[in-house]
Structure formats: structure tokens, C-alpha cells
Amino acid sequence: MNNLHGILFAYHCNPRLRELTEHRTTSSIPFGGRYRIIDFMLSSYVNAGITDVGVILHESYQSLLDHLGSGKNWDLSRIRGGLKILPPFAYAKKRDGGKFRGEMEALAGVYTYLQQIHQDYVILGTGDLVANLPVGDIFKAHLDSGADITAVCVRPPVGEPEYTTYFSIGPNGLVSDVSCGGGNSLPYESLDVYILSKSLLLSLTDYCASHNLYGFSKDVLQNMGGTLSISPYIFQGYAARIQSSAAYYAKSMELFSPKVRSSLFHADHPIRTKVRSDPSTYYGPEAKPRNCLAADGCIIEGEVENSILFRGVRIEKDVRVKNCILLQDTVIRSGAILNCVIADKDVVINQGRMLMGHDSYPLVLAKDSVI
């Protein structure tokens, strides 16, 4: 698998994620009790034997840098290759630091890096995807198909139509039509994970940069679809796109399904993340946990139902927490009652407070808030 190089687009800060992306990119949002969203793609890459990964950033990346560190936790801290963080240095000079308008523009910003890739193939992935992808199989399918580009897609819709690319597949088994940025009219949904050769990637990046084209879906897949052969890889496992706070909430709650968990977590392809030396989670004599996913390092002394607790959460006595997602080190003081709340890191809910959201519009409390 050393002939495949990983690129991750981690620069998105989706505004529909509201408070969750105030201080971070979508890719570094905590997800599933102990992970960040980027862990899923990064682990999928590493588990397939990819040794070199470039992560493209643009802004609000302090949190992501802190999470990734040297890449040690993914075995990507290497003398040769390994994890490379790619901030928008080349690009900022050209356009006064405006946002990337699309993936091709982001790639043009790291063109020198792309030139130095010593693998023949590149996989492009997105930082808002939660899935444990069989990247090795996808790569093999790409080589077998002889297509220019392999696009990973799913049948049931998982993303929000305005951000999603859809495909139809023709009788020859290749992508026959591409739609993006509108309604969902075509049957397959792209997960925005693509494999192509390094040489094709370089020539596409060149072409797009010189023609002021910037989107991979629109400008490459859609507009050049006639000249490029695009082979679909239909992924059967669980996939989620995190593009709004409602989706964040709904997809998090899907983790209670054993089917979803077994698709995301298996011992042979573990999802790796930054480790923190937390003790186990302690349940007090009066704790009432029911249907909970909890990371380590929590102290739970109250009632918690249908909720996801990240590392180091404190739930005092006489607390009732239902349908909530409490991120790292949240403290809920005694007597508080919470329903449908997403509390970002280090939130403190004081004695006796009552906070209610709704599952269609969960109450999101920004990092460090004290209620």
C-alpha cells in the first residue's frame, strides 16, 4: 500500500455547525465519546498501510494541530514522510488570505507539496466524514478498473443536499452523470473520497489554477466528466457527514445502534485518536446510567440516559441528563436537569439549572460557557 498517498481536506468550518466550529474546523469536532471527526479518515488511511498523509488547513486550526501533534498516535511520526500539516502559505500570498473556494484551489495552494509526493496514486478525503473505509479495497478496485478516478459513494443519502455531490451510474458501470450544489436527483451520493494518479492530480490542479476553476465536484467531475472515466466504489458500511449541528446530534445518537458501532469500530481496523491518560470511569453508589456511551475519566453520580459522555465529564448527585452529548471535561453540578443539550468542552452547568433543547434543534453550549 506504499504506492498511495493520503490528502485530507481539513479546512472546512461549516457555519451550520454553529458553536461547535467557533474555535475549530469541522474536522476537529469531538465525535463519538473520544474521537475527533478527522480520526475516522486518518485511521482509514493508516489502517490501509498509507504512510504519508498531507492535511490541508486554512483557519481556526489550533485545535486540530493540538489534536494531531506529530502524528504519533496514528504512527505517522516518521523520519521519511509521515504526517505533514499544510497551512495555506502559498495561497495566502495570492489572494490575501480569503477562504478556499474549493478543493482544487486548496490543492493549488500546496502545489509544491503535491509535486514531491513519491507515490504514484493519491487519495483525497474530506474532514467531515465519519466512516471506517476499506481504503485498501478501494485502491485495489481503482487499479483493477483502470478508470481515471474512483469515487467512493453510498446508496442511501447521508449528507445535506446543498453540500453534496450525487452520481448516476451508466450501463458500463461508470459514473454517467454528476449533480452538485442542488437538489438530490441522482441515486448515488458521493462521500467526497477519490483516488486518482498523482500525474492526473497535478495536471488537473494546473488546469484548474490557470482557468480560475476551484471545485473538484463541479469543475472536475461534472465539467470534465466527458473526458475522464469515473468509476464508482459503492461503500456498504456506515457513513455520516457532519454538516450541521442537527446532523451532528442525529449522527451521534446513531452510535447507539449496534450495527452502526460494528461498522465503525472493529479491532482489526481500530479508529485511532490522541490518547489521554485518564483513569477508568467511576459510577457512584447512586449513579443511574442507562443506554450511555462514556469515555474514560468520568465521574458519574447522577442519572444519565441516552447520552454520550466524553473524557473527564463530571455528573454530580441528583442530576438528570437525558439525550445529551457532553464533550470533554463538562461539569454538571447537583440538581441540574438537561435534555437534548450539546455541551462543548469545559462547560459548567451550575446547581439546579434546567436546560432543554429538542432533538431537531439541540441546545448547543459554546466551549467554556458557565450556566
Add this chain to the structure above:
Amino acid sequence: MHMKKECIAMLLAGGQGSRLCALTSKVAKPAVPFGGKYRIIDFPLSNCVNSGIDTVGVLTQYQPLELSSYIGIGQPWDLDRTLGGVHILPPYVREGSKGTWYKGTANAIYQNMGFIAQFDPDYVLVLSGDHIYKMDYSVLLAHHKRSKAACTISVLEVPMEEASRFGIMNVDKEDFIYEFEEKPKKPKSNLASMGIYCFTWKKLRQYLIADEANPASSNDFGGDVIPAMLSAGEKISAYRFSGYWKDVGTIVSLWDANMDMLSVRSGVRLYDDTWPVYCRTPTMPPQLIGSGAVISHSLVTCGSEVYGKVENSVLFHSVRVEPGAEIRYSILMPGAVVESGAVVEYAILAENTKVGTGAHVGASPDQTPAEDWGVTVLGSGVAVPGGGTVPPKAMLEQTEKEGIR
């Protein structure tokens, strides 16, 4: 390359821990899982790092595979250093097939004097790998320097009536030790040795060489080196430690110390992040607590799934407690599975054990005559068939036949 270090630590981790029987048949005692997330050796290693000691030699001998791979290059403890860091030191063969197994604790250090000399230290800490405690060794070192002693031994005040179970240090008014008595019938003091020594390296070197030259010596710190230093008139100071400290050398003390971890606001204070205990964290999803689960006064760790009832117990990672199963006052090490309707009480289930449907392991002391009661132990890989019973105090080990299967 200049590698001078003021103080380095030597951690004795080669002991078999034979009193832990089935739990140490395949691993060295310091590698025995402890407290839900840890192995015993995490405590002294974390103490070293938190005290600013960045060079640690770990002396291994008995069943070193698991211990060595657990420590690896020391990354979880921040001990992967360019200068210093953690080093595994097994016994080795020397020129002319000399070299031997480590004959005793002092001989283990003697054989590694070359390792110590690389760092040209002023002081050497000698620690053991079978105690649960948090200690700032820099305070011990400061005490040692202040007292200008050749050796400082950390001591704990124990209740006088229990003193005869320990190695007791008799001290003068200034807390200098004038006599050491191993398990005295009539103790003169209640200061018990904690097995933590701080030596001035020059002195230690001198006495190790002398000890090696003495054919009558059993090459042990407590039994030979310390008495030799005392009789030669060296100054040996006692450093009084207060706080949680537990020797986990027996099944009962190991079980007890695990139960102590449930009192999260006292004891060793695992959740106090001013003095964290580091460990190698497995790559596991969060724990799942099912909708029918009942958990009280217990520790549960990542990768575990609990659908049954768990009380006063410590569950390590990847444990599975099925619906209708009941766990009381027990320790379930990584990968233990308790099937539906089974009961586990007052028991230690080692790694990858399985208790079949409706089986009963262990018993409460209330329902057992005192002389028959004890903690039940299932050694790693043991499977209790459905409906089976394992009595209190029993100690099961995986047979070869089971091993093949």
C-alpha cells in the same frame, strides 16, 4: 555525548510475584493489570516523570515479554527521550560466558553499574515495581541531600500492632536509622520500609562491589547491603512518607488495593490531575452501558459493554457483562466475559477469561465459613462452562488442553 544526570532511577521489575499465583504465571508482577486502566508499574514510572526524573532503568528477568512490550520506548510516560528515557535491562551474558541471572536485588543493580555510569549520576533511586502510591521523589532526594546520608530509605508509619509484618527501621532522634529488623516479633518502632531507596551513587557503587565480593551474601538490598552499610557506620536516613501506599504482593492485597481505587476522592487519588498516573491506553471505543444495566460504586473502562448488574467492582477494558449477569466485589481484567445469568463475586478474573451462562464464581464471606473463604481467581484464558461453580478461594489456571483449543 555529555549525559550527566543528577539522579536516575532503577526500577526492580524482575520478580516473579509467586504469591500472585495464577495472575503471574505468564507475566511479571509489575505488568499485572491494576485499577481499571493501569499496570502496577505505571505508578513508579509516573512518579519518576512527575518528579522530574527522566532516566529510568527497568530491571527485568521473569517473563519479560509482556512487560517489555508494554513499556516499549516509554512514550505513554513521556520517557521516549534522546538523552535518558526508559531502558529495559535484562540480565546478559558477558565475556567468557560469565554473567548470570540476577541473583538478588543488589546483584541486579551491580550487573548494571555500566548503565548507571553512562549518566554519571550523583544519586540513584532504587524502586520496586509492586507498590501502588504517588510520591514526589524530588522531595525524597532533597531530604537525602539535606541529611548528607549515604542512603535514605522511605518509611511509612504503620499501626504498631501490624509492625511485625514489615521490615522495620529503628531510628535515632534525628531519624537516622541505627537498626533494621525484618518482620520483628517485638517491634521497637512502627516505621516500615517502603522498598524505596535513595543512594549517593559513589557509596552505592562501593557497597555493591563489596557485596559482590562477599560469597556469603545473598545480594539483597534489605538483607545484605543495608546491614553492611549500617555496620560500617554509614549514615542512613529515614524519610517519613505520609499518604496512600500499598504493597500488592498477594491476592488479597491486590484485591484490596483495587477496591481502594473505588474511593475516588481518597486513597491514591487517581483523578487528581496535578499528579497524573500515565498508562498505555488501548485503542478502544467508549464503554457502552445498556438500557437494562445497573452499575454502582464501580469503575468501568473503554471498550467494555455492560448490560447486567455491576456493584463494587473494577472492570478493565473490553469486558462484557451480559444481561442478567451479576458482578459484585470483583475485578475483571481486559477481555473478561460474563455471560447472561452468571454470578461473579469476590473474584479476580484475569485477562480473556469467560464465565458461561448461569455459572457461579466465588462467594460472599457472609455465606461462607471464615476458614473456607477467600478471593477466587481465574487465571488468564480460563473458561468456566455454563452452569459451573467455582468455590471461594479457588485458583484456576488454564490447562494445556484449553491452551491448544
